[in-house]
Amino acid sequence: MSTPPHTVDAFVEAFLRELNVGQGVSLARSSVNDQALALARTVRHHLMARWLEAIATQRRSPVKAVGYLSAEYLLGRQLDNALLATDLLDVVREGLAACGLDLDTLRDAELEPGLGNGGLGRLAACFVDSLATMNVPCIGYGIRYEYGIFRQTFVDGRQVEQPDTWLTLGSPWEFPHPESAQQVDFAGYTETYVDDDGQERCRWVSGWHVVGVPYNYMVPGYRNGRVNTLRLWSARATKEFDLEIFNSGDYADAVRARTFAENITKVLYPEDSTPQGKELRLQQQYFFVACSLADYMFEVLPRDFDMTRLHERIVFQLNDTHPVIAVPEMMRLLVDVRKLSWDDAWAVTQKCFAYTCHTLLPEALEVWPVDLIGRLLPRHLEIIERINAEFLAEVRERFPGDELRVRRMSIISDYPERGVRMAHLATVAATKVNGVAALHSELLRDKVLPDFSEMWPERFTNVTNGVTPRRFLKQANPRLSDLVTEAIGDGWITDLDQLQGLEPLADDAEFRARFRAVKRSNKERLADLLRRRDGYELPVDSMLDVMVKRLHEYKRQSLKLLHVVSVYEQIVSGRVDPASVVPRTVVFGAKAAPGYRMAKETIHAINCVSAVVNDDPAVKGVLSVVFPSNYNVTLAESLIPAADLSEQISLAGKEASGTGNMKLALNGALTIGTDDGANVEIRELVGDDNFFLFGMLEPEVATLAEHYVPSRCYEEDDDLKRAIDLLSSGAFAGGDRTAFEPLVSNLLYEDRFMALADYRSYVDAQSRVDAAYRDPDAWARAAILNVARCGFFSSDRSMRDYIDRIWHTEPAPAGE
Numbered sequence: 001m002s003t004p005p006h007t008v009d010a011f012v013e014a015f016l017r018e019l020n021v022g023q024g025v026s027l028a029r030s031s032v033n034d035q036a037l038a039l040a041r042t043v044r045h046h047l048m049a050r051w052l053e054a055i056a057t058q059r060r061s062p063v064k065a066v067g068y069l070s071a072e073y074l075l076g077r078q079l080d081n082a083l084l085a086t087d088l089l090d091v092v093r094e095g096l097a098a099c100g101l102d103l104d105t106l107r108d109a110e111l112e113p114g115l116g117n118g119g120l121g122r123l124a125a126c127f128v129d130s131l132a133t134m135n136v137p138c139i140g141y142g143i144r145y146e147y148g149i150f151r152q153t154f155v156d157g158r159q160v161e162q163p164d165t166w167l168t169l170g171s172p173w174e175f176p177h178p179e180s181a182q183q184v185d186f187a188g189y190t191e192t193y194v195d196d197d198g199q200e201r202c203r204w205v206s207g208w209h210v211v212g213v214p215y216n217y218m219v220p221g222y223r224n225g226r227v228n229t230l231r232l233w234s235a236r237a238t239k240e241f242d243l244e245i246f247n248s249g250d251y252a253d254a255v256r257a258r259t260f261a262e263n264i265t266k267v268l269y270p271e272d273s274t275p276q277g278k279e280l281r282l283q284q285q286y287f288f289v290a291c292s293l294a295d296y297m298f299e300v301l302p303r304d305f306d307m308t309r310l311h312e313r314i315v316f317q318l319n320d321t322h323p324v325i326a327v328p329e330m331m332r333l334l335v336d337v338r339k340l341s342w343d344d345a346w347a348v349t350q351k352c353f354a355y356t357c358h359t360l361l362p363e364a365l366e367v368w369p370v371d372l373i374g375r376l377l378p379r380h381l382e383i384i385e386r387i388n389a390e391f392l393a394e395v396r397e398r399f400p401g402d403e404l405r406v407r408r409m410s411i412i413s414d415y416p417e418r419g420v421r422m423a424h425l426a427t428v429a430a431t432k433v434n435g436v437a438a439l440h441s442e443l444l445r446d447k448v449l450p451d452f453s454e455m456w457p458e459r460f461t462n463v464t465n466g467v468t469p470r471r472f473l474k475q476a477n478p479r480l481s482d483l484v485t486e487a488i489g490d491g492w493i494t495d496l497d498q499l500q501g502l503e504p505l506a507d508d509a510e511f512r513a514r515f516r517a518v519k520r521s522n523k524e525r526l527a528d529l530l531r532r533r534d535g536y537e538l539p540v541d542s543m544l545d546v547m548v549k550r551l552h553e554y555k556r557q558s559l560k561l562l563h564v565v566s567v568y569e570q571i572v573s574g575r576v577d578p579a580s581v582v583p584r585t586v587v588f589g590a591k592a593a594p595g596y597r598m599a600k601e602t603i604h605a606i607n608c609v610s611a612v613v614n615d616d617p618a619v620k621g622v623l624s625v626v627f628p629s630n631y632n633v634t635l636a637e638s639l640i641p642a643a644d645l646s647e648q649i650s651l652a653g654k655e656a657s658g659t660g661n662m663k664l665a666l667n668g669a670l671t672i673g674t675d676d677g678a679n680v681e682i683r684e685l686v687g688d689d690n691f692f693l694f695g696m697l698e699p700e701v702a703t704l705a706e707h708y709v710p711s712r713c714y715e716e717d718d719d720l721k722r723a724i725d726l727l728s729s730g731a732f733a734g735g736d737r738t739a740f741e742p743l744v745s746n747l748l749y750e751d752r753f754m755a756l757a758d759y760r761s762y763v764d765a766q767s768r769v770d771a772a773y774r775d776p777d778a779w780a781r782a783a784i785l786n787v788a789r790c791g792f793f794s795s796d797r798s799m800r801d802y803i804d805r806i807w808h809t810e811p812a813p814a815g816e
C-alpha cells in the first residue's frame, strides 16, 4: 500500500472514483453529503499506508507504548485535521473547485464527533494529537457512543436537549473491526476450585455478557507520517447469546436482549461534575476498560508474552477515575486468567497505571455503592477488598494506632452507604498521581488526598494541561498563523516556545496594525457565521468579551451576568452616559447538564437579559449579549480567534485547570480572571500588565467560607443591589417578578461559590479592561505578548512532562 500522489489531477481522479464507486452517484447527481463522504474517503487514503505501518510496528517493536484510557474524547471535526496533517489543503481546494465544488461547504457538512462533555474529553483529544505529532506510540482507548453530547436548542430562552445523531450521515473516519471483538462479562458469582497443579483458585461465573466491537480512528501526527490509533468500543449482543434465545423460540425476547446489550454504548452521560451512581454508567466504564486491557494484553502483545514484564511495554494513563475499574480488572486477568501469584500481579499492576485527577469539588469524586459493584462485578469487588485489606495493613504499620486515619484512607467507605472511593483505589494502584495545573496539584496534595501524599509524597506530581496548537491556532486561526509564520517561520507549529520570537514585534507599530487587522477579520468571519447560524448581528467594532465553557455554579456565569446587568442598569438609569462606554459584545457559550436546575435557570436568565438588552435603543452600539446555542468544538474554532477578552472567573480553588483559558490567550485575547487553575500560570507567564486579575485568593476563600453571608454584599454595594433588584424587577421577563426567583434567592441566601463576594473586585477589574481597550494600540501590544508568552501551554509540552516524569516512554526511533 502506498500513499497517493500529492497533485490536483490525482486528487480529482481519486475523488470522482470515491463518489462513483464509494457513494454510487455521479458528480452531477451527488448531494453535499455524498461529496463530503467521498472527500473524507479520498483524504484518508493519504494516511492509510502510514497507519498500517504504525500498527504493524507496534506489534513488533519492543518500545513502551502509552494506553490512554478515557471515557471521553471530544474530537471535533476530522476533515480539517486530516487536511492539515497531510498538507493537502491547497490541492483539495483546487481539485474541488475544478469539479465546481466549494471546500467550505463540504467542511460544514461534517458533524463533529462530540464524544465528551468538555475539558476532560477535549484534553484527551489534544493529548493523542500531540503524541502522534511527537512520534510516541499511543493507543487511545474509549467508548464509541452512538449519541454524543446532546445538541442544545433554546425554546423561549430555556435549554432543550436534542439527541446528537452524529452517525446518521455516515462515518467515513471510522473503521470497524468485528474480527477483533472482545467478550465482556457481567454479574453472576465467584467460586473457588482446584486447578490442574493442585492450587486453589478463584473463578468468576458470569451471569451475562456482551461483546465489544472496536472502531479504529486515525490519529495523524502533524506532517511526520506517523498515524496512531484511537480505538473506541461499541457494545453488541453476542452470537451465542442470540442463538440461545432465538432457539428458545422467543423472538421478541431475543431482540430485546440485543437492545439491552447495545444500550451500554448508546449515549454519553451529560453530567460532568455530579456523577450519580447509575448502573449503566458503571457498565460503560467496565465495558470499555475490559475490552481495552484484553485488547492490549492479549491481542497487541504476543500471545505468549511474559506478563511479569507488562510494565516494560505499556503504561495505562487513567483519565480521571472513570476507567479505574481497570485496576481490579488487570489483577483479575493476571491472577485468575494468567495464573500469576497475587503478589507478582500486584507488583506489575502497580507499575502499569498512572492517575490524573481533574477536579477539586468533593461531589465530583466518584464513589460506587458496594452493593452495585458486588452485583455487577462480583470478582472485582473481592479483588478491591483484598487490595484494600493489604493497603490498610500498610497504613496501620506506618501509623500505628491511628484508626481515624485508616478510616479516612480506606478505599471502601462506610458512610452514607458502603461505597468504593475510586480516587483512593486509583491512588493506591498508581505509580504517579497528578493534578492538571500547579495550583490544582498543590490543593490535590494538601486538601483532597493529604493522607496519601503524607504516606507517599513522591507519588504526587503536577502536569499542567495544554492544548494542541495545530487545531487551536494553525487550523482555527489561519490569518494569525500566517502572520506569525511570516514573522518567525513555521517551527512554532510543533515547537510552540518559538512564539517567544514574537516578543520584539509587540513593539513594532506595523506588526501591531497587522495583528489588529487579523482580529478584525476574524470578527467579521464570526459575524458571518452567527448571522447564518443564529440570526445575530455581531457588531464587529466592539470589544468581544467571551465566556465559553460548561455551565456550572463554580464557573460563575452568574457573575458575568451581574456585570452585564450592571452596565445596562447604569446606562438606562441615566447614571452613565452611553457615549462614555466602551462598546462591548458579550458572548456566552455553555451547555448545562440536563438535570442541573440552577444551571438551566442561569441559561434562561442570560437569554432573557440578552433579548431585552439587544432590543433596547438606549444601549444600541454599546452593549449586546449573544448566546449562540450548542457551543461545541466547531463553534469554538470560530469564536476563539475573534475574542478580545477571555472570561476565566471561577471561584479560586475550584477550577482544576481550564483549557479554554489557554486557547483564548494563545489566540491573542487578554484574560480577566481569578487566581485559579492554570490562570495562575498564564498570569505568571504573560505578566501582570497583560492580565486582569481580580477576586479572592484560595486561602481567603477558605477563611470567608466559615462565615459568609452573601446578602450582606448586596446590602453594602449599591451597584450590586441595583443589578440584582433590576433582575428581580421583571424588566427582563415581561414584567414577571418571579422569573429569576430561584437564581436570585440562590445568590442572596446561598451563593456557594461566592459570586457576590467577588462582585466589587470583578466590576472594578472590568473598568480597568475598558480603560485599557480605549488604547487599541496598547491593547494589541498586550495581546501580542499573550501570544508570544503562551508557548508553554502546548499539549506537546504536557506530553513531554508526562513522558519525562510519569511514563518514561520514548519516541519510536525513525522508521519504527
Ligand code: 26Q
Pocket: 117, 118, 119, 120, 121, 123, 269, 271, 272, 273, 274, 275, 276, 281, 322, 358, 359, 364, 366, 436, 465, 655, 656, 657, 658, 659, 677
Ligand atoms: C462521572 C461519573 C458519572 C457521570 C459523569 C462523570 C463525569 C464526566 C465528565 C465527571 C466529570 C467529567 C468531566 C470533568 C472535566 O471536564 N473536568 C475538567 O477537566 C479539564 C481538563 O483537565 C480541566 O481543565 C477543568 O478545569 C476541569 O473542570
